[in-house]
Amino acid sequence: xxxxxxxxxxxxxxxxxxxxxVLLGVVxxxxxxxxxxxxxxxxxxxVSLPPPSSTDSDANSAPAEGKDDGRRARAAQRTDxxxxxxxxxxxxxxxxxxxxxxxxxxxxxDTYAGGSVPLALAMSTxxxxxxxxxxxxARLLVAVVAGDGDDSETVWESGTCPAALPTxxxxxxxxxxxxxxxxxxxxxxxxxxxxxxxxVRAGDYTIKAAMLGGAAxxxxxxxxxxxxxxxxxxxxxxxx
Numbered sequence: 260x261x262x263x264x265x266x267x268x269x270x271x272x273x274x275x276x277x278x279x280x281v282l283l284g285v286v287x288x289x290x291x292x293x294x295x296x297x298x299x300x301x302x303x304x305x306v307s308l309p310p311p312s313s314t315d316s317d318a319n320s321a322p323a324e325g326k327d328d329g330r331r332a333r334a335a336q337r338t339d340x341x342x343x344x345x346x347x348x349x350x351x352x353x354x355x356x357x358x359x360x361x362x363x364x365x366x367x368x369d370t371y372a373g374g375s376v377p378l379a380l381a382m383s384t385x386x387x388x389x390x391x392x393x394x395x396x397a398r399l400l401v402a403v404v405a406g407d408g409d410d411s412e413t414v415w416e417s418g419t420c421p422a423a424l425p426t427x428x429x430x431x432x433x434x435x436x437x438x439x440x441x442x443x444x445x446x447x448x449x450x451x452x453x454x455x456x457x458x459v460r461a462g463d464y465t466i467k468a469a470m471l472g473g474a475a476x477x478x479x480x481x482x483x484x485x486x487x488x489x490x491x492x493x494x495x496x497x498x499x
Contacts, residue, residue, distance in 0.1 A: 355390035355431055357397055357470040363436070364401065364468040366480035372461035373485050376443045380468055382429060383436040394439070395426040398471030403443065405464055414459050415443060420452035445482075 363381040370376055378401070384390055401424065403415040417424050425439050446456040461484045469475035 352388040353390055355384050355392040355397075356386065358472045359385045360392060360397075360431065360470045360473055361385065361476065362399070362468040362470060362473070363476045363478070364466040365478050366466060370480065370482055371485040372445065372482035373458050374445050376445045376482070378441040378443055378466065380425070380439045380441055381436040382431060382439060384431040384433055386433055389430060389432045392429045392431055394424065394429065399424055399468070400471060400475075401441070401466070401468045403459075403464055403466050405459070405462065407465075411465075414464070415446070415448040419448040419450070420444075422452075 361383050365379045365381070367377055367379070380399075380401075382392070384392075399417065401417040402413050405412050405414050423441065423443060425441055427439070429437050429439065431437060444456075445458045447459055449456055459482065461482045463479065463481050465477050465479050467475050467477040
């Protein structure tokens with residue numbers, strides 16, 4: 260009986276150890292509660308998020324790529340339109356030789372006598388490379404002739420009225436002609452190109468043009484009689 264009794268007391272030894280276990284459990288429970296108060300809640304198991312799918316990535320990038328493709332398409336269309344209306348003459352390889360420049364004059368149809376007459380000079384070069392022609396320095400000759408053969412008469416010439424000649428700088432290419440507008444006053448030049456000279460009469464004429472030293476070209480045209488506009492009838496209709 261002495262082996263089952265704790266020294267200094269009358270209770271069995273297993274009662275002593277049970278009290279120790281109970282006390283230890285209480286201490287562990289208090290420690291666990293304090294840990295929860297300090298850290299919040301227990302951390303759950305780590306959850307790994309799935310990587311974004313290629314479908315979502317394509318859906319997010321599709322609008323931006325669509326806008327970029329649209330802008331590129333519109334830019335390409337504008338470039339094509341500019342190419343369609345813009346002609347590149349290429350590089351100029353110096354001044355044109357006047358002997359190699361050809362001038363073909365023309366007068367529009369339905370041109371009337373009694374006023375200024377528009378002229379068109381189509382200029383081209385027979386040189387192999389593009390060249391520059393300064394009309395202010397080059398010697399351009401233009402004349403208007405009335406009649407044919409021995410009965411012909413020069414009614415206007417640029418030598419007497421040089422102010423009517425164009426003065427711009429042209430770049431001529433051997434593959435096409437450059438048209439230069441010009442205006443004739445429609446009056447005879449006379450001896451001094453008088454500003455108050457009378458306009459020439461209606462009829463058939465020939466315009467000639469050439470560079471000094473080059474071959475001349477000509478074109479026939481007609482100055483028609485300007486139609487007279489009848490005045491409106493101001494008479495009142497009699498009352499009945």
